[in-house]
Amino acid sequence: MLATTIAGVFSITAAAVFSFTLLSKMVERMVSLSVGIMLSTSFLHALPEAFESKADPRSLFATLLAGLLCFFMLEKLAILRHSHHHEGDGHHHAHGHDKHEAGRSGWMILIGDGMHNFTDGILIAAAFLANPELGIVTGLAIIAHEIPQEIGDFIVLLNAGFTRKRAYVFNLLCSLMAVAGGLLGYYTLDRASGLIPYVLVFAASGFIYIAVSDLMPQMQRRATVKESVPQVLMIGLGVIIVLFLTAGH
Known part of the structure; x- marks a missing residue:
């Protein structure tokens, strides 16, 4: 419990410091960085780890499909709620409307992040049961992996219209899912370990859907060369960060 709590609180706080100070004036551009981080985390880390397990590949692909459809339906519900709330109000939504529309991606990324933290x-519980030293190393590795991912999450939440305080509090609450996962892993490890590949795939499906369905279309609205070059460079930087921090894991 101590290791999962420290890993969550430290990574969230460190990511908040980077996001709110160094990156606060670059939120729109840093959306590109979060796309690179989320896609590379999903395709180069979470999904390979899941498919290297003994789980049936067909079942994992089915979980990936179910996850994508699930997040599609969550987005549909968010759109319907948004449309119902504003219909017939007599106001135009040109100014700031993009942030209202982006808000649903903020809530979805919190759901995906909660699953990932779980x-x-x-994983931390399994490592500690195998060897306390391995547990400490695993916790440190997860912190190193979480910080760039959480920076991406904060960028998305700020872009979606969350205040800094609200983004920090909700991300901190999501980090408590790691404590819940640690307790479940400790008391029902045999059963829970078999579910790890499926939880990884489901979490990855959320990140993939958010990046491809919500964030990339936002970026495509700025199609000039002047805007596109920094976008591509920032996506590449996100991929490099994840490759560097997960090298050897």
Whole structure:
């Protein structure tokens, strides 16, 4: 419990410091960085780890499909709620409307992040049961992996219209899912370890859907060369960060 709590609080706080100070004036551009981080985390880390397990590949692909459809339906519900709230109000939504529309991606990324933290908690519990030293190393590795991912999450939440305080509090609450995962892993490790690949795939499906469905279309609205070059460079930087921090894991 101590390891999962420290890993969550430290990574969230460190990411908040970077996001709110160094990156606060570059939120729109840093959306590109979060796309690179989320896609590379999903395709180069979470999904390979899941498919290297003994789980049936067909079942994992089915979980990936179910996850994408699930997040599609969550987005549909968010759109319907948004439309119902504003219909017939007599106001135009040109100014700031993009942030209202982006808000649904903020809530979805919190759900995906909670699932991911839950899995991290299970992994930390498994490592501690195998060897306390391995547990400490695993916790440190997860912190190193979480910080760039959480920076991406904060960027998305700020872009979606969350205040700094609100983004920090909600991300901190999501980090408590690691404690829940750690407790579940400790008491029902055999059963929970078999679920790890599926939870990883489901979490990855959320990040993939958010990046491809919500964030990339935002970026495509700025199609000039002047805007596109920094976008591509920032996506590449996100990929490099994840490759560097997960090298050897």
